Amino acid sequence: MGPARSSLPSRRSVLVLDAGSSSLHLTLFSADGTRIAGRDSSEPPGPESARDLRDFLATVPPPAAVGHRLVHGGPRLTHHMVIDGRVRQLLEDAANLAPLHLPPALTVVDTARELLPDLPHVACFDTVFHRDLPPAARDYAVPQRWRNEYGVRRYGFHGLSYAWCLERTAEVLERPAGGLQAVLVHLGGGCSACAVRDGRSVDTTMGLTPLEGLVMSRRSGSVDPGALLWLQRRHGLTARELEEDLHLRSGLLGLSGTSGDTRDLVRARGRGDASAETALAVFVHGCRRGIAAMAASLDRLDALVFTGEIGEDQPEVREEVCAGLRVLGVGAGLAVPPLEELFEEGARRVDVPGAGVPVIVVATGETQQIAVETRRVLEGRAAPLAPSA
DSSP states (O other), X not given: OOOOOOOOOTTOOEEEEEEOSSOEEEEEEOTTSOEEEEEEEOSOSSTHHHHHHHHXXXXXXXXXXXXXXXXXXXXXXXXXEEOOHHHHHHHHHHGGGSTTTHHHHHHHHHHHHHHXXXXXXXXXXXXXXXXXXXXXXXXXXXXXXXXXXXOOSOOOOOHHHXXXXXXXXXXXXXXXXXXXXXXXXXXXXXXXXXXXXXXXXXXXXXXXXXXXXXXXXXXXXXXOHHHHHHHHHHHOOOHHHHHHHHHHXXXXXXXXXXXXXXXXXXXXXXXXXXXXXXXXXXXXXXXXXXXXHHHTTSSSOSEXXXXXXXXXXXXXXXXXXXXXXXXXXXXXXXXXXXXXXXXXXXXXXXXXXXXXXXXXXXXXXXXXXXXXXXXXXXXXXXXXXXXXO
16 A cells, blocks of 8 residues: 655645754755755754744744655665555654664654644655665675564665765766766765665665764774674673664764764864874775775766765865775865855865866755655655565
């Protein structure tokens, strides 16, 4: 059974709700994608979210629909779709795959559906962009029971960011998105890389959860699973302790001991802080390794693309990553576009002309993409649920 379909008046706005584990972003977009208004909360979503949403709605034109960002769709929710009772239950089932992200987001979903019961609410998933990963990139080399009964596989994340990024890259290169082969890199609080072939994700560094892959702000990225088993057996760490340490106290923060913010660490490195220098070196090396691994899934490299808060606003990191990728034809000496110009243009090429593979910086556009996908669903292009496993 497919999700319910709703019409969306072409002149009406879309409210986008982007709930993270410790923040809530409210944005209203007009029919042409222009940002009308926004409000950010740095508090974890909870009971106060109803007040925040109610206060925001009192100051803006009434929306015609609501788009929700949801990190994980699990094995059944493989397309963006209208949230009805069945979809809401499947979201509950998927929550344990992203325990730090989905429960807060579902709190916001329920709150918004209560406050705006007459509007269509659309679930937009980060995992959808990667739904067609080939088996070679999707499957883990684990027992068949794990894959078939438990659904252990690579899902991939940052898909909304990548979808936006791909379209902007196509505009900059003046080529159709469906013909590009590129490596897209999202560097922010969470970090990942993705190989795109002919407009589709064919490999990515994140896996079953958003914990695998590159070093991140507070998340570890990939760690030898044997080390985790050893910590459990030898030092008695519980599953909960491991989860909290890997998600909240690792990454750049764990390496430096002071900060998970690359801006802080670049400044500290300049003052001679050895731990900050090591943290950045590990981060940059991990980015290079992830980019090279993604390039191995392509026949050629039409562009290397950076997005996310670090990707767009940390030129030192971009430069250091690219300086170590000469083997892929990527050159150093990148331009540093002023942020206000980048935000206005949406994307800009920053490599030296003729120096090698194009390097493009794209202003982060996850919220804009949610508005785009919400409209697409409500225009009647919603897809059916995946069959039961």
